[in-house]
Structures are given as structure tokens and as C-alpha cells.
Amino acid sequence: MKNTTILIPKGEVSLSQIESITQMFTAVNEALSESGAEPAFQLEMVAFKHVNHLSNGITLNVEKHIYDLEQTDLIIIPEMKGDIETILTENKEVLGWLIVQQSKGVEIAALSKGTIMLIGAGLLKNKQCTTHWMIGEELKRKFPETKLQLFKVLTDEDGLYTSAGGFSYLNLLLYLVEKNTSREMSLLMSKIFEVDIDRNSQSPFIIFRGLKHHGDEPVKRAQEYIEENYRDKLSVDQLAEKFLIGRRSLERRFKKATENTVIEYIQRVKMEEARKSLEASQDTVHEIMAEVGYSDPKAFREVFRKMVGISPVEYRAMLNRQMTGLHTAPAEEQ
Incomplete structure (x- = not known):
């Protein structure tokens, strides 16, 4: 069983992504249980603060602090709203914690703009990653050493996973399901949640905006x-x-x-x-x-x-x- 931790960083976090993670991995466990197999995911939630403000003004109370987490195999970071600098400044201590977790061999998956956290922690230096195309230009400018692959729906390198924007995070969740169970289970979840499992590019959705933040x-x-x-x-x-x-x-x-x-x-x-x-x-x-x-x-x-x-x-x-x-x-x- 994979100990899976949903991380709630400081700031406004996507409630819909938290719900999607919980619903899909719970559905996987239920399907496995019906077939007589052991559950694949053990879910828990941790946060830097006990009271957290999510999207749409909803407050989420999280009992476990990040430093109370004794052991996990996979951390999932949902998308956060706000500008890059604010997200990184508010989460300096969380970034340090992520670095420690990754050094222990813990896998980390960042959904959509959650990639900002992995980049800010320096974990994606010289590694491929993707995120929402709308922040691609700014991230390239601020972190030129990161190999952003904005045309990709998801990336997987050295136990670090990232997804593109919008609902592309569902493709990353399906990928994690397949990696930890089977292709058949991933296909079943794609049907239940009505996700195009084989979509591998966000290129059809990217609006081209030429880089003009230069001095030439x-x-x-x-x-x-x-x-x-x-x-x-x-x-x-x-x-x-x-x-x-x-x-x-x-x-x-x-x-x-x-x-x-x-x-x-x-x-x-x-x-x-x-x-x-x-x-x-x-x-x-x-x-x-x-x-x-x-x-x-x-x-x-x-x-x-x-x-x-x-x-x-x-x-x-x-x-x-x-x-x-x-x-x-x-x-x-x-």
C-alpha cells in the first residue's frame, strides 16, 4: 500500500483538486476491495497551518502538521492561486520540508501550478517539468535552469511528477494509478471519471503570446x-x-x-x-x-x-x- 499525503501549503489551494485526489484514489481502493485485493493507497492530509483557506472562501481544518508526518511514500501538491513570488515567499518553510522529504526518497507530484513549489524548492533544476501554460513565460524568466516542457500533459523524472493546467491533473492522477496498480485499473478510472487517458499534449489549448519582457x-x-x-x-x-x-x-x-x-x-x-x-x-x-x-x-x-x-x-x-x-x-x- 502506498502511503499518500495531500499537502496543503499556505495560501489559497484548489478544493476541487483535493476532492478529485480523494475521490479517485478512494474509488481505486473500493474497486480493488471488490476484487478481493488489498487497497493501493492510504490517504492522509497535512498542512503547515491547522486552519487553511481554500478556493471559494471555504476553510479547511487539517489536524496533522507537516512536521508530525512520520513516514510517507508519495506527496501530492494541489494547485494554488496567487502570483509566483507570493506563493514561494509564504511557503519558504514548506519548501525546505519538501527538500528533506525528497532526500528521503519520497515521490512528489505537483498538480498544475503546484509545480511552482517544486521549482521554488530547486527540486526541478535541470529536470523536465510542465505546468499551466499561462505561467510558463514567467517561470522560464525566473528559473531558466528548469526544463519546462509546456506542450506536455505530464512529466515523470526521478520520482518528481508534474501536470499541465486545467483538468490535466486528472491525467497525472490516472498515471499514478497505473504506476501503482495496473493499466486496467487506470482505464477503469478513466471511464468512471470520464477522462481522456491518452491525451498527451496541452498544445491544442495553448494561446501563443510572444515573449516581450526583454530589452531589445x-x-x-x-x-x-x-x-x-x-x-x-x-x-x-x-x-x-x-x-x-x-x-x-x-x-x-x-x-x-x-x-x-x-x-x-x-x-x-x-x-x-x-x-x-x-x-x-x-x-x-x-x-x-x-x-x-x-x-x-x-x-x-x-x-x-x-x-x-x-x-x-x-x-x-x-x-x-x-x-x-x-x-x-x-x-x-x-
């Missing part, structure tokens, strides 16, 4: 020009000439400032506009392709897949499925 003004002007003229066929030579920068210098400075080559940035801007059109209009894929300056369907499809993770047709089909689910849900409930 010519590069920033080039970024703005690309974003305003995405319908045109743009080239590195054209931009270098317009902003009076040598081609090689522009490419070097652009990559350093934005973490993208000039061509990659142009492609990302065009694909973001194409995605918006797929979401908001009834235009055909061919029409949208032309709107963002592409004339070769194969090239457009390949770049879209590279940036978004799926093809334009698959992306629109995904949107249609989501809309169908929204429209049919009330009827199913009646």
Missing part, C-alpha cells in the same frame, strides 16, 4: 510588425532590411529575446490566427490557410500540426465535439 527594442518592433502583418508572406531578409539589422544579427538577437527563431515566430503567429479562425468562423480550412498567407495546403497542415499538435481538420473536429457535449449535457441530465 528592435526585436520587439519586429515582433509587433509580424503580428500586425501575419497575412503577408514574411521573410527574415525583409524584416532585417526594414529594421536596419543584419540578417545574422537579427536571427541571433531574435532567438535570444523570444526563444524562437524568426521563422518559428512567424509560423506561431500565423497558426494562432488560423486557430482563432477555426474557433470563431465557418470558413473552410482552405480559406483560413489563404487568410494567414499560405498557398500550399501541405505546408500549412504540417506547420499547424507542429505548432498545435493536431491537424486543422482534427482541431475543428475537437471543437465540434466540445460544443456537442455542451449542447447535449442538459438533455442528458433531464
Whole structure:
């Protein structure tokens, strides 16, 4: 049996994630019990404070203090609300405790923005991790030594687990179920909780926002020009000439400032506009392709897949499925 501890850090913590952890692991134990097997997870909760304020103004009383925890195998950190600096400042002592636990061989799973705690503790230095894409730019800036893989739904390295944003944490919970029980049990839980177990990328949900928190003004002007003229066929030579920068210098400075080559940035801007059109209009894929300056369907499809993770047709089909689910849900409930 895996001794599993839900950590409640200081600050506003996600109640829904605490409930999901409890419900899924309890469901696993119940399914195992029905088959005559031993439970897989022994759950408990610890906190730095006995009284904790969760999301939606709810107060949670936790009897066990983190320093009263004698032994555990797995710690799960739910998502916290607030800015990165506040979370890390309020939880300095908790970060030190996590470092000690990891040195004892305890596995630690951080759900969504809970990854901030592992990064702040220095446990993910030079390790792959993921989190909600909306805080990716800031984390890269503050912790450049961390290998953020924002396209991934979850990561697993040296007993440290992280998940992407939104409801992606459910995929990490399913992964932990499979790792500690079986693929069959994980599949059963995916059906019970209606989670797409094989989703492995959050790329279709990432909104591209070019890095602009840098001091290179010519590069920033080039970024703005690309974003305003995405319908045109743009080239590195054209931009270098317009902003009076040598081609090689522009490419070097652009990559350093934005973490993208000039061509990659142009492609990302065009694909973001194409995605918006797929979401908001009834235009055909061919029409949208032309709107963002592409004339070769194969090239457009390949770049879209590279940036978004799926093809334009698959992306629109995904949107249609989501809309169908929204429209049919009330009827199913009646």
C-alpha cells in the first residue's frame, strides 16, 4: 500500500483538486476491495497551518502538521492561486520540508501550478517539468535552469511528477494509478471519471503570446510588425532590411529575446490566427490557410500540426465535439 499525503501549503489551494485526489484514489481502493485485493493507497492530509483557506472562501481544518508526518511514500501538491513570488515567499518553510522529504526518497507530484513549489524548492533544476501554460513565460524568466516542457500533459523524472493546467491533473492522477496498480485499473478510472487517458499534449489549448519582457527594442518592433502583418508572406531578409539589422544579427538577437527563431515566430503567429479562425468562423480550412498567407495546403497542415499538435481538420473536429457535449449535457441530465 502506498502511503499518500495531500499537502496543503499556505495560501489559497484548489478544493476541487483535493476532492478529485480523494475521490479517485478512494474509488481505486473500493474497486480493488471488490476484487478481493488489498487497497493501493492510504490517504492522509497535512498542512503547515491547522486552519487553511481554500478556493471559494471555504476553510479547511487539517489536524496533522507537516512536521508530525512520520513516514510517507508519495506527496501530492494541489494547485494554488496567487502570483509566483507570493506563493514561494509564504511557503519558504514548506519548501525546505519538501527538500528533506525528497532526500528521503519520497515521490512528489505537483498538480498544475503546484509545480511552482517544486521549482521554488530547486527540486526541478535541470529536470523536465510542465505546468499551466499561462505561467510558463514567467517561470522560464525566473528559473531558466528548469526544463519546462509546456506542450506536455505530464512529466515523470526521478520520482518528481508534474501536470499541465486545467483538468490535466486528472491525467497525472490516472498515471499514478497505473504506476501503482495496473493499466486496467487506470482505464477503469478513466471511464468512471470520464477522462481522456491518452491525451498527451496541452498544445491544442495553448494561446501563443510572444515573449516581450526583454530589452531589445528592435526585436520587439519586429515582433509587433509580424503580428500586425501575419497575412503577408514574411521573410527574415525583409524584416532585417526594414529594421536596419543584419540578417545574422537579427536571427541571433531574435532567438535570444523570444526563444524562437524568426521563422518559428512567424509560423506561431500565423497558426494562432488560423486557430482563432477555426474557433470563431465557418470558413473552410482552405480559406483560413489563404487568410494567414499560405498557398500550399501541405505546408500549412504540417506547420499547424507542429505548432498545435493536431491537424486543422482534427482541431475543428475537437471543437465540434466540445460544443456537442455542451449542447447535449442538459438533455442528458433531464
